[in-house]
Each structure stands twice: as C-alpha cells, then as structure tokens.
Amino acid sequence: MVKKYVVCHLGFPQENLIEIYIDNQSTIALAKNPVYHERSKHIDTRHHFIWEHVKNKEVELISCKTNAQVADIFTKPLKEEIFIRLKFMFDITFLD
Secondary structure (H helix, E strand, O other): OHHHHHHHHOOOOOOOOEEEEEOOHHHHHHHHOOOOOOOOOOOOHHHHHHHHHHHOOOEEEEEOOHHHOOOHHHHOOOOHHHHHHHHOOOOOOOOO
16 A cells, blocks of 8 residues: 555555554445445445455454544544544654
8 A cells, every 4th residue: 555655665664454444334344345235336446446455465444433533633524622632642653
C-alpha cells in the first residue's frame, strides 16, 4: 500500500501488516469474503483494491467502535468536544 512504500522509501521499513480500523462490520465481512450479494453488486471494481490486499495478507481490517474512529476528524463535521477527544487519540511520533 502507499503508506508502506512511502515509509520504506524514507528509510523506515514496515514489516507488520497495515492496520485499517473500520467501524462497519459489513464492510469488514465483505472485504474478507467478497461473495456476490444484491447490495454489493454495484461496487465499483476499483474498490476491490482493499480486498486484494486483505487476500495477500498485506492489510488487516480491525473493527473499532464508531466513537473511536479517528478518521472522522478528517471526514465529518464534529462538535468541539468530539474533535478534541479524537485529536488526542492520534498516535503521532516525532522523529529527530
């Protein structure tokens, strides 16, 4: 995946799986077992990208609660207290 290759290019090889936290159980189930289903037949083929990486054991999809979904800080308008709580959940490391 892009993150893994960028990090390796910067001199910090990543040997573990890339973890993607998802707050939708149906998405996780579909990515792990992409069976044909009436509701999933219109998924564009470009979205099979994640499925391929899960199949190749390069990505691990991890379930998380909706209120712990840190990505919401970038994708949704949030109340100030939720924004502040999510901001402190980031695991940021500064390199010297």
